[in-house]
Amino acid sequence: MSPIDVVEPQSSNKSEPLxxxxxxxxTRQHNYGTWRFQxxxxxxxxxxAEGCYIVDGSGKRYLDFSSQLMCSNLGHKNQAVVEAIARxxxxxxxxxxxxxxxxxxxxxxxxxxxxxxxxxxxxxTTSGTEANEAAFKIARMYTGKSxxxxxxxxxxxxxxxxxxxxxxxxxxxxxxxxxxxxxxFAPEVHCYKCPIKHxxxxxxxxxxxxxxxxxxxxxxxxxxxxEPIVGTNGVIVPPEEYMPKLRRICDEYGxxxxxxxxxxxxxxxxxxxxxxxxxxxxxxxxxxxxITSAYVPLGLCATSEKIAEFFQDHxxxxxxxxxxxxxTLAPAVATIREMQRLGLVERARELAPxxxxxxxxxxxxxxxxxxxxxKGLFWAVDLVKDxxxxxxxNTYSDKVSGKPLLVDQxxxxxxxxxxxxxxxxxxxxxxxxxxxxxxxxDHGISxxxxxxxxxxxxxxx
Ligand SMILES: Cc1ncc(COP(=O)(O)O)c(C=O)c1O
Numbered sequence: 001m002s003p004i005d006v007v008e009p010q011s012s013n014k015s016e017p018l019x020x021x022x023x024x025x026x027t028r029q030h031n032y033g034t035w036r037f038q039x040x041x042x043x044x045x046x047x048x049a050e051g052c053y054i055v056d057g058s059g060k061r062y063l064d065f066s067s068q069l070m071c072s073n074l075g076h077k078n079q080a081v082v083e084a085i086a087r088x089x090x091x092x093x094x095x096x097x098x099x100x101x102x103x104x105x106x107x108x109x110x111x112x113x114x115x116x117x118x119x120x121x122x123x124x125t126t127s128g129t130e131a132n133e134a135a136f137k138i139a140r141m142y143t144g145k146s147x148x149x150x151x152x153x154x155x156x157x158x159x160x161x162x163x164x165x166x167x168x169x170x171x172x173x174x175x176x177x178x179x180x181x182x183x184x185f186a187p188e189v190h191c192y193k194c195p196i197k198h199x200x201x202x203x204x205x206x207x208x209x210x211x212x213x214x215x216x217x218x219x220x221x222x223x224x225x226x227e228p229i230v231g232t233n234g235v236i237v238p239p240e241e242y243m244p245k246l247r248r249i250c251d252e253y254g255x256x257x258x259x260x261x262x263x264x265x266x267x268x269x270x271x272x273x274x275x276x277x278x279x280x281x282x283x284x285x286x287x288x289x290x291i292t293s294a295y296v297p298l299g300l301c302a303t304s305e306k307i308a309e310f311f312q313d314h315x316x317x318x319x320x321x322x323x324x325x326x327x328t329l330a331p332a333v334a335t336i337r338e339m340q341r342l343g344l345v346e347r348a349r350e351l352a353p354x355x356x357x358x359x360x361x362x363x364x365x366x367x368x369x370x371x372x373x374x375k376g377l378f379w380a381v382d383l384v385k386d387x388x389x390x391x392x393x394n395t396y397s398d399k400v401s402g403k404p405l406l407v408d409q410x411x412x413x414x415x416x417x418x419x420x421x422x423x424x425x426x427x428x429x430x431x432x433x434x435x436x437x438x439x440x441x442d443h444g445i446s447x448x449x450x451x452x453x454x455x456x457x458x459x460x461x
Pocket of ligand 1: 069126127128129130132155156157158227231232260261262263288289
């Protein structure tokens with residue numbers, strides 16, 4: 001290939017606006033669709049979003065029943081956040097991380113109002129994945145130890161370290177190396193489908209005991225990493241005793257507890273952070289998504305005072321060009337202020353029994369609904385082929401082998417009826433923006449109800 005071939009433009013810039021079809025075609029031809037085969041990707045052209053709704057290129061409105069990727073907690077087009085972005089862009093679009101900025105100071109101040117007590121030193125990233133990477137490095141530097149105990153049925157991000165610590169099969173594509181040095185997996189806490197086959201409460205929280213067993217039998221354990229309520233993998237709420245017990249175990253063996261609150265933070269579960277439900281303060285709290293309600297990409301790795309103290313005279317060997325990027329921080333301040341003004345944490349807590357009641361009705365009505373579970377405005381509807389064996393309709397192996405998944409077929413029908421809902425392997429995640437009304441909840445659940453017949457018809461087959 002001659003130099004001229006290499007620099008020849010592959011497309012000429014047209015001045016006419018793109019049609020919706022061109023937008024979709026250019027997107028799928030030149031962009032990677034994530035976690036999927038590229039063939040068959042037909043992304044919706046989204047042109048607008050407001051409140052709990054998104055709008056496609058034809059002008060059709062959809063109820064956003066999973067807050068996109070469980071992140072648009074404040075709903076779309078909140079003017080205070082939009083204005084904060086514009087203001088910051090006008091004033092100071094970028095400053096390197098070595099500088100102090102007003103946005104950085106204001107966010108630090110407001111974080112101290114909402115984070116668990118004692119979590120008071122911050123490292124900002126541009127994703128949840130990177131915030132976990134920071135947490136792992138900090139835990140390893142602080143303890144001088146290397147191993148991290150994560151759990152199966154967990155997701156912690158997509159880059160080298162965080163995919164290695166991911167217990168769900170998204171890690172498989174990176175195996176064998178993807179497991180990474182020093183990552184160990186403990187059984188998930190999942191009373192509906194307990195992998196240890198104990199029965200809560202008779203089990204005495206055997207899944208936590210197992211983590212203690214691992215720590216005792218391994219040397220060099222730096223941290224235990226948990227999603228306080230497992231997110232994508234099925235909104236799995238641990239029993240009341242689990243988190244306090246894990247805290248005690250970590251304290252006893254001098255192991256750090258890292259809470260990955262990327263999805264569960266920011267009011268989603270009816271508390272600012274899900275760990276608050278059990279009165280447990282982690283050593284490191286990782287978050288992203290709802291911190292800006294996804295208006296701009298921001299992640300946060302927040303540590304305890306004792307970790308902060310350690311780095312006073314130990315080298316902090318971590319950084320990014322975009323760490324504490326002012327354009328990401330100013331909207332976070334506006335988001336948190338808006339959440340406080342609108343009382344959205346309380347709202348998620350208050351609406352929880354309403355959603356739960358509706359979902360329990362759904363379970364009673366449909367043979368395919370094995371379990372409904374959640375907290376706040378964060379719920380899963382888990383589909384099973386058989387109520388006794390709890391066998392799912394599909395597994396992750398079906399997904400990576402390209403087999404059509406029943407939940408995706410149902411989600412497509414729900415979408416055609418004007419509701420977007422996240423489907424994952426054999427369950428749906430219901431997580432509307434925290435500004436959602438009871439009428440919108442009724443509507444979203446009634447559309448789900450309408451299409452669950454497809455799963456009911458497949459029960460026992
Ligand atoms: C619990 C959890 N941790 C980490 C991540 C990764 O965050 P991000 O996609 O912002 O990199 C996610 C994303 O869904 C998540 O749910």
